[in-house]
Amino acid sequence: MNSMSYQAAMRVPLLSFEQERAAIGGWQDRGDRKALELLVCAHARQAWALAARFTDNPTHLEDLAAEGMMGLLRAADSFDRSQDVRFSTYASWWVRNAISAAVARIKAVIDIPARTYLDARAGRLPEPEHHLIRLAVQAAIEIDGASDGPADPRTALVCDAPGPEEEISRLDREAQLAGLLARALGQLDPQEIEVVRRRHLSADPEPHLALAAEMGLSPARLRQVERRAMMRLRRHLVEAGFSRSLLQP
DSSP states (O other), rough: HHHHHHHHHHHHHOOOOOHHHHHHHHHHHOOOHHHHHHHHHHHHHHHHHHTTTOOOOOOHHHHHHHHHHHHHHHHHHOOOOOOSSSSHHHHHHHHHHHHHHHHHHHHHHHHOOOOHHHHHTTTTTTTTHHHHHHHTTTOOOOOTTTOSSSSSSHHHHOOOOOOOOHHHHHHHHHHHHHHHHHHHHSSSOHHHHHHHHHHHHSOOOOOHHHHHHHHHHHHHHHHHHHHHHHHHHHHHHHTTTTTTTGOOO
C-alpha cells in the first residue's frame, strides 16, 4: 500500500462521506486492515499531488508520495469522527508534514535539517546561506565536518524562520478566519456588503464622497450605512467565535 503507483492511485474511486466514515470506524473500532486499506488507497492521489509540489524527479516523487501515504495512515489513527469534516481535509496536514519532513533527507546528498532545506528552496534565506545549502546538496562541503575558521557552515545555516508545520498552521488559521468573515458578510444586505468591501476590505479604500456619488447616496447616508454594516458585521463575527480583540478599530 505504501508503494502504490500514481496510475493505480488515480484509478481508485473516491469514497462517499458515508463510505469514508464506515472505513474509519472499521479501522479505529475493530482494527480492520481492509477498511484502512480502502481509506488510504482512496486518498493516495492526495499524497501524490502534494509530493508533486516538491519535486519533478520521478524517483524523488515516488519516495515523497510514499511518505505522504504514511501521513494518511497517521491521520486514519487520529481522525475524530465527531467533527463534521471530510477525511481529506483533516489528512492534508498529516500528509504535508510527512512529506516536508522527508524532502530534505530524500533530495539532499547529505543530511540537512528539513526546515533549512525548505527555507532555501522557497527563497527565504539570504544569498550566502542559500549558496551554502546548494553546495551541501551537491556534496561540495561537509556540513558536519570540523572547522577551525570563523566561517563555520554549521553556524551559517541556523534559521529562525517559521518551519513547514508553523506555516501550515498559519495558512489554516487564515482560512478559518476568512471563512468566518465570509459567513458574517453573507448576513448583511447587498448595499452593506458593497460598502464594507470597498471601504474596509480593499487595499485602497475608496473615499466617502466618490463612493457615495457612485452608489447614489448622500455622504451622510453612506456613513450611516457604513456604521450600521460594521456594527452588524462585528456582532455576527463575535457570535461565530471571532476574537473581540481583533475587532478593535
